[in-house]
Amino acid sequence: MEKKFKTAFVCTQCGAMHPKWQGQCRDCSEWNTLVEERIIQASGRTKRREIENPQKLADISDHFLIGHKSGLGEFDRVLGGGLLTGSTVLLAGEPGIGKSTLILQAADAYSKMGVNILYVTGEESLGQLKKRAQRLSIAGTNISFINLTNLEQILSVIKDNHNHIVIVDSIQTVSSDAFASPPGTVGQIRESAGRLIEQAKKNDFSLFLVGHVTKEGLVAGPKVLEHMVDAVLYFEGDSQHLYRLLRPTKNRYGSTFELGVFEMSPGGLKEIDNPSSLFLSDFGKIRRSGAVVAASCEGNRSILVEVQALVSSASYGTPQRVAGGIDNKRLALLLAILEKRIGIPMGSNDVFVSVAGGLRLDEPAIDLPILLSIVSSLKDIPLDSKIVAAGEVGLSGEVRPVGMAEQRVSEAAKLGFKKIIFPEQNLKGITSKKIELIGVSTLENALNLLF
Numbered sequence: 092m093e094k095k096f097k098t099a100f101v102c103t104q105c106g107a108m109h110p111k112w113q114g115q116c117r118d119c120s121e122w123n124t125l126v127e128e129r130i131i132q133a134s135g136r137t138k139r140r141e142i143e144n145p146q147k148l149a150d151i152s153d154h155f156l157i158g159h160k161s162g163l164g165e166f167d168r169v170l171g172g173g174l175l176t177g178s179t180v181l182l183a184g185e186p187g188i189g190k191s192t193l194i195l196q197a198a199d200a201y202s203k204m205g206v207n208i209l210y211v212t213g214e215e216s217l218g219q220l221k222k223r224a225q226r227l228s229i230a231g232t233n234i235s236f237i238n239l240t241n242l243e244q245i246l247s248v249i250k251d252n253h254n255h256i257v258i259v260d261s262i263q264t265v266s267s268d269a270f271a272s273p274p275g276t277v278g279q280i281r282e283s284a285g286r287l288i289e290q291a292k293k294n295d296f297s298l299f300l301v302g303h304v305t306k307e308g309l310v311a312g313p314k315v316l317e318h319m320v321d322a323v324l325y326f327e328g329d330s331q332h333l334y335r336l337l338r339p340t341k342n343r344y345g346s347t348f349e350l351g352v353f354e355m356s357p358g359g360l361k362e363i364d365n366p367s368s369l370f371l372s373d374f375g376k377i378r379r380s381g382a383v384v385a386a387s388c389e390g391n392r393s394i395l396v397e398v399q400a401l402v403s404s405a406s407y408g409t410p411q412r413v414a415g416g417i418d419n420k421r422l423a424l425l426l427a428i429l430e431k432r433i434g435i436p437m438g439s440n441d442v443f444v445s446v447a448g449g450l451r452l453d454e455p456a457i458d459l460p461i462l463l464s465i466v467s468s469l470k471d472i473p474l475d476s477k478i479v480a481a482g483e484v485g486l487s488g489e490v491r492p493v494g495m496a497e498q499r500v501s502e503a504a505k506l507g508f509k510k511i512i513f514p515e516q517n518l519k520g521i522t523s524k525k526i527e528l529i530g531v532s533t534l535e536n537a538l539n540l541l542f
């Protein structure tokens with residue numbers, strides 16, 4: 092029996108159904124809440140569907156556990172070691188950040204491993220893709236490209252050509268005949284992704300969906316997909332800077348504490364094995380007041396980053412507090428701790444803090460390095476360039492322990508630093524022959540030691 096479909100607009104707020112799209116839901120009066128949905132109309136007699144019997148764990152086939160490796164170390168690691176057959180990965184990021192570049196490079200790496208790939212492009216013409224491939228010096232022996240946006244046509248191409256991996260760039264350009272709304276709307280995205288994911292599981296191929304998010308991060312697309320896919324990789328960075336971070340925010344088959352670091356170059360993305368080299372501007376060469384190296388962590392990777400502060404007397408009115416790469420409120424809090432616990436008045440100073448390389452740091456262990464850089468700039472006393480610091484600073488000025496202590500110490504030692512200022516409580520059980528560990532229990536403690 093043929094299934095018949097009808098579309099309707101359902102309010103995501105109250106669940107009311109409307110035959111036509113309208114800006115405001117007539118039932119609950121909320122604005123912009125209607126989403127197009129496909130409704131199955133069953134007519135006539137329905138045949139009883141074949142249902143599989145429940146199985147014991149030992150009887151379930153584990154053929155899907157065989158993962159594809161690309162050989163691109165940073166990419167494989169973020170995926171949890173490899174790409175599982177039948178699984179779907181969403182690659183999300185702002186437009187222009189380099190998603191298509193990354194996925195094409197990854198496709199080429201898989202292709203070199205003998206994996207067959209179908210690359211469905213909805214955004215760019217085949218000519219444009221070829222141009223990019225030439226720029227990236229990609230051979231793409233086992234990759235077939237097709238320019239399609241119609242979901243039904245894409246599904247039929249997938250069925251006719253067996254591939255191990257299918258890439259859809261981007262999911263926002265795909266639309267189904269079953270829907271009246273234009274591509275990129277929530278209903279279209281959910282339907283297209285849903286049917287592609289279903290096909291991937293049925294036909295045993297791995298699926299990559301590329302999705303755009305905007306600066307606000309909440310554009311309809313990728314957010315509604317997150318719960319449908321097996322893994323979500325966010326590709327982020329700053330278009331002003333060259334580094335790019337690949338961060339899994341969800342992974343059913345691996346850790347979300349991984350981080351892949353790349354650098355965008357004229358010849359494409361390059362893997363960065365040693366991320367610290369990107370974020371330490373010219374450490375060790377010049378001693379400048381206000382510059383302190385922080386032993387920071389991104390996911391479970393340790394990265395050394397230079398934190399810079401500039402403190403100058405406020406010219407007029409309210410002193411300015413400007414933070415780049417760290418939270419503005421955190422900076423205000425740290426300045427309050429400095430005033431109240433150490434007795435350094437900051438009310439008549441402008442304070443600017445930034446993180447070298449444009450990296451954004453969200454972890455508490457950078458509190459101590461930030462405070463040290465502020466005091467260094469205020470007193471105009473440069474810190475020894477072979478010193479690195481890490482530690483969370485509490486409201487009463489105490490230095491609290493940080494996570495991943497050993498990784499931070501060993502990264503600092505590896506890069507040739509000689510001293511690490513560290514929370515006292517973290518030092519238990521850590522020894523190093525290469526770097527001197529200096530434990531501090533309060534901010535005052537640390538400042539007395541260094542200034």
Ligand code: TYD
Pocket residue numbers: 184185186187188189190191192193223226227355356357358359360
């Ligand atoms: P792209 O992969 O098209 O971004 P997205 O798919 O996320 O929209 O990459 C866009 C930017 O990357 C573009 O501004 C140019 C830059 N780029 C390089 O710097 N080097 C390269 O080799 C390539 C292919 C792109």
Ligand code: MG
Pocket residue numbers: 190191192214260
């Ligand atoms: Mg693109």
